[in-house]
Amino acid sequence: MSESDIDLPPGAAPAEADRLHDADDRLRPEYVRRVMAHVEAGETESARALVEPLHPADIADLFELVDSDERRALAAALEEVLGGEVLAEMNEHVRDELIDTFEPHEVAEVAGEMETDDAVAMIEDMEEDEQRAVLRALDPDDRAAIEEALTYPLESAGRLMQRDLIAVPEHWTIGQVIDYLRAGAELTTDFWEVFVVDGRHHPVGTCMLSWILRTPRHVAVADVMKREQTLIPVDMDQEEVALRFQKYALISAAVVDGSGRLVGMITVDDIVHIIQEEASEDVLLLSGAGEGDINEPVRESYKSRVRWLIANLATALVAASIIHMFEDTISRMVVLAALMPIVTGVGGNAGTQTLAVTVRALATNQLTQSNTWRAIAREIRVACLNGLTVALLLGVGVAVFLDNSLLGMVIAAAMLTNILIAGLAGVMVPLALDRARADPAVASSIFVTMVTDSIGFLLFLGLATASGLVT
Missing domain, CATH: 1.10.357.20 (SLC41 divalent cation transporters, integral membrane domain)
Structure with missing residues (x-):
């Protein structure tokens, strides 16, 4: 493949973008070189056209593959595609390096695009004065959620959980749940199950989306929900959370505070990262190699x-x-x-x-x-x-x-x-x-x-x- 083969027009189809990866689904070296050649020449439109077809995780990989002194120029050229989804997928050392170049309002704007757990992971390692400046620039609802998360111990369920979830009262019917999901424009769109709560907002069961779709509207939620569920205490260590997901084959789980109230949920996509991190951490600790990250200073x-x-x-x-x-x-x-x-x-x-x-x-x-x-x-x-x-x-x-x-x-x-x-x-x-x-x-x-x-x-x-x- 010649280097000219990897120039893609704006809005290229995913099939064309696949040519940018090798057999192991890694970005091809010649593609990385071509992007940086456009960046160094000041051809930001051409660089952006090459990068736009990529998945956010691949854009994050692109930043990790270039030299440290090239990342700022790359970030400036790709400002329009360097959003919350990309930063959430990025290696923490590379992300911190880029965040240091952002103004507080820019960090707040990116954090507002992220899930709460990803925003917390980005903000928690910032200097205290910078952290306060970012929190002040956030939307009040986002600020409240992130500030609450920061009160929980490091590597705990409270830092890991998402606040955006669907919870309905147990006395509702299936029809009421469906109408609520359709009418709620502000509701989260990424969920696999609906949590059922009592009057004190304590979780009493869960109802999978497939059950809701296949059940007549007049049936009560309490009659079809699954009452047995795995509840995650908000202060539980993330390694123990991962073990529970693995043991009970969970897709998502409710997180409860000390009084038993539903305060968030954890999903399996977050747990996959935790399992990988914990496994790598143990191996590296055995060798005394620290974090063992090639992007670590x-x-x-x-x-x-x-x-x-x-x-x-x-x-x-x-x-x-x-x-x-x-x-x-x-x-x-x-x-x-x-x-x-x-x-x-x-x-x-x-x-x-x-x-x-x-x-x-x-x-x-x-x-x-x-x-x-x-x-x-x-x-x-x-x-x-x-x-x-x-x-x-x-x-x-x-x-x-x-x-x-x-x-x-x-x-x-x-x-x-x-x-x-x-x-x-x-x-x-x-x-x-x-x-x-x-x-x-x-x-x-x-x-x-x-x-x-x-x-x-x-x-x-x-x-x-x-x-x-x-x-």
Whole structure:
């Protein structure tokens, strides 16, 4: 495909716009280059004509694909299409970078186009004085909704929920509901179910749109609604909300305050983002890589990573001190120095495997107090089988190739014991952090690595010394 093939006229059909994507549904590099060429040449109409056929999520991707110093020029050229839908889909670091160039009234205008949860996500990280200026510029109804959301804890259902929903009294008929939906010009247009409330505005049931459409007008809502529903407390952590959606296969759910009043709803499209964020967060926390976002400023990435590297350096000194204790043993049998990394390396991998399984089980509520000991026993059995297999292979290999059966038995015993300890550490460390109300993904890998390295060196060199292998 030549670069000229991707010039599209204004109002191009979606089928034509599809030519801008590769087989993996990513924007083609030549398309990105062509857009930026028009922007740099001051040909804003041509640039806008290329971008207008795209979905808001693709426009957001376009901003993320260009260099940081090109984004302001691109935003100026695409001002007419850079609305709330695009900013809602944008990476938070890229969005914050663009928002910094907006005036408060411009931010307020964009926030007014967004769902409440998206507007809150955009405003919550702003400086306090800028935040107040934006809130003052908002429509009173939007300001009230956003200010209320900002009072809830970070990453809670209150920050995640939407205020625009459909709620009807339980004494209505289906006909009254249909007339209300048709006559209410100000009602939200995006919903899958109608919430049924009592006189105190407490949710008492839900009614799917398909039921409303297929039920005669004279039938009472209370006769067709589903009374069993999953209610989300407004202060519930978003990770727990996601688990409930996953467990009960929800499309939407009512959010209630401390008195049980209906205050909002959460929909599955918001939960998809949360599941992805939480899964990525746990993986990155295990590695100490911070947010792990390629758009994160270098200074922030440095600050989030270096502290874990320093902590890792401290734990590595523990292992180094153990090696120093056996300096005389190593000097008299140099081959031990070549074999030590095998014991610690395999043990570390075994511990990481168990750690990953345990952290995931804790995050998804598969591992609770009721099955903790069963999970520990299971991981010990797995570690025992793995240890026996690896120890047998390594012991026989060392005995044969180095013609030293005693050395083979020593390294096999060290390997078996270290893998068993690694398995136990891999499950006990995150469990201990979880019981202490700390995130089990944070720092677990550092502690497990310290245990496997230190114990591995101590076992191998200690057994070699005690067995009389080194004379």
